[in-house]
Amino acid sequence: MCARFLLAEMPGVCAVPIGYDLGGPIATLTGRPFGMVADRADRLGAAETDRPVSSEIPTSRPRGAGLWFRLRNHAVSRSQPARGGQAQSQTSASGPAAQYRHVGAGNAPTIVVYHSLSTAKNRMTDQLGVTTDPEVFRRHVKYFARNFDIVGPDDLIRGSLPRKPLLITFDDVYRTVLDVGGPILREVDAPSLFFINPDSIVTQTVPIDNLLSLAVSHLGGAEVSRLIGLNERCPVSVQALISDHISQMSSAQTSDLKAALCTRFGLDEREIRGSCKLFLDAPDLRRLTDYGIRVGNHSMSHSFFRSLTEADLDSEIRLSRDLLEQMSGQSVTSLSIPYGSECDATDAALEAARSSGHRAIFLVHGRSNALRPAADVFYRISPRNAQPLLLPLSLRVLPHLRTAWYKLR
Ligand SMILES: [Zn+2]
Numbered sequence: 294m295c296a297r298f299l300l301a302e303m304p305g306v307c308a309v310p311i312g313y314d315l316g317g318p319i320a321t322l323t324g325r326p327f328g329m330v331a332d333r334a335d336r337l338g339a340a341e342t343d344r345p346v347s348s349e350i351p352t353s354r355p356r357g358a359g360l361w362f363r364l365r366n367h368a369v370s371r372s373q374p375a376r377g378g379q380a381q382s383q384t385s386a387s388g389p390a391a392q393y394r395h396v397g398a399g400n401a402p403t404i405v406v407y408h409s410l411s412t413a414k415n416r417m418t419d420q421l422g423v424t425t426d427p428e429v430f431r432r433h434v435k436y437f438a439r440n441f442d443i444v445g446p447d448d449l450i451r452g453s454l455p456r457k458p459l460l461i462t463f464d465d466v467y468r469t470v471l472d473v474g475g476p477i478l479r480e481v482d483a484p485s486l487f488f489i490n491p492d493s494i495v496t497q498t499v500p501i502d503n504l505l506s507l508a509v510s511h512l513g514g515a516e517v518s519r520l521i522g523l524n525e526r527c528p529v530s531v532q533a534l535i536s537d538h539i540s541q542m543s544s545a546q547t548s549d550l551k552a553a554l555c556t557r558f559g560l561d562e563r564e565i566r567g568s569c570k571l572f573l574d575a576p577d578l579r580r581l582t583d584y585g586i587r588v589g590n591h592s593m594s595h596s597f598f599r600s601l602t603e604a605d606l607d608s609e610i611r612l613s614r615d616l617l618e619q620m621s622g623q624s625v626t627s628l629s630i631p632y633g634s635e636c637d638a639t640d641a642a643l644e645a646a647r648s649s650g651h652r653a654i655f656l657v658h659g660r661s662n663a664l665r666p667a668a669d670v671f672y673r674i675s676p677r678n679a680q681p682l683l684l685p686l687s688l689r690v691l692p693h694l695r696t697a698w699y700k701l702r
Pocket of ligand 1: 591595631632
């Protein structure tokens with residue numbers, strides 16, 4: 294087993310396997326941020342989407358009408374086209390927070406992240422590498438209960454941690470976290486933290502990652518590349534499409550791409566969402582407390598933060614938090630940055646998060662939390678389907694090796 298493999302983050306990073314997290318194993322080691330390709334705005338065109346945003350928003354919500362209105366404005370605002378790559382970057386709030394000052398931690402918490410829990414084949418997720426077998430998850434949870442002190446997000450924020458703290462988290466909007474993960478967690482009374490994107494719930498739309506998985510499964514990577522407007526000779530993976538191309542798109546371009554994919558299928562996006570039964574609906578958020586699952590903010594629409602304006606960041610972070618608090622009835626004080634990369638932990642994003650009441654901010658990267666960028670920023674590890682026998686390696690050895698490599702590079 295080569296050192297490169299050992300040091301690379303495991304697949305399944307925040308809706309996207311390794312390539313999405315750090316730009317792939319090589320990028321992990323060289324520090325090259327992913328998404329370094331030229332902007333594809335010219336290839337996709339800059340036409341404003343004609344998606345009827347306002348009609349997608351429920352109008353009969355009993356509470357929070359103001360917030361629904363703000364969400365509509367948020368969506369309309371984000372439907373404005375980018376002016377091309379250069380202009381897009383010029384309007385960005387700031388670049389990545391370049392130089393992290395590492396800070397020490399007492400009892401460094403181990404934090405794991407999961408996504409969907411299922412054994413069923415599903416074309417909406419098959420290409421993403423985000424699914425954990427529920428029985429594997431059960432064995433993981435039992436291993437955590439035996440070998441760690443499982444804590445909740447409030448313990449982490451207070452800093453009053455036991456000797457071997459471990460926090461279980463989930464990302465994205467997968468229903469199996471509630472239906473499958475909840476009962477498993479209750480077997481050992483383990484608290485957890487579930488980071489959710491409210492946009493998909495409110496507008497009943499499908500995240501672009503899942504649409505791409507469906508499209509590549511049905512049409513193949515080459516055909517989807519052609520639909521995107523790329524001249525890829527070889528079939529490309531969903532991971533590559535997201536890390537190299539979606540990361541460069543504006544929200545309007547992403548919406549256009551989703552519309553084009555749905556047109557190709559001859560299906561409405563909401564039909565796809567409704568029939569796949571894959572995602573949470575609004576009433577489900579109130580049930581999460583039955584299983585000790587706290588709600589966290591995963592941004593409004595799961596966009597890459599790196600190229601967002603300050604106004605977009607405010608909508609993606611502050612408005613998303615407000616909506617989640619309304620829908621769940623919980624206080625939301627944690628933010629998981631979409632795709633988990635420090636490239637998206639820009640100064641502006643961190644400022645937007647902190648000023649809107651987030652007390653803990655989560656990346657992935659699979660590094661140790663003994664050394665981390667700031668006191669309120671935490672790394673997570675993605676065990677996915679690792680055999681329990683390998684968990685000591687995944688949770689204790691590899692994170693320290695990655696941190697050591699990060700310091701040396
Ligand atoms: Zn995610």
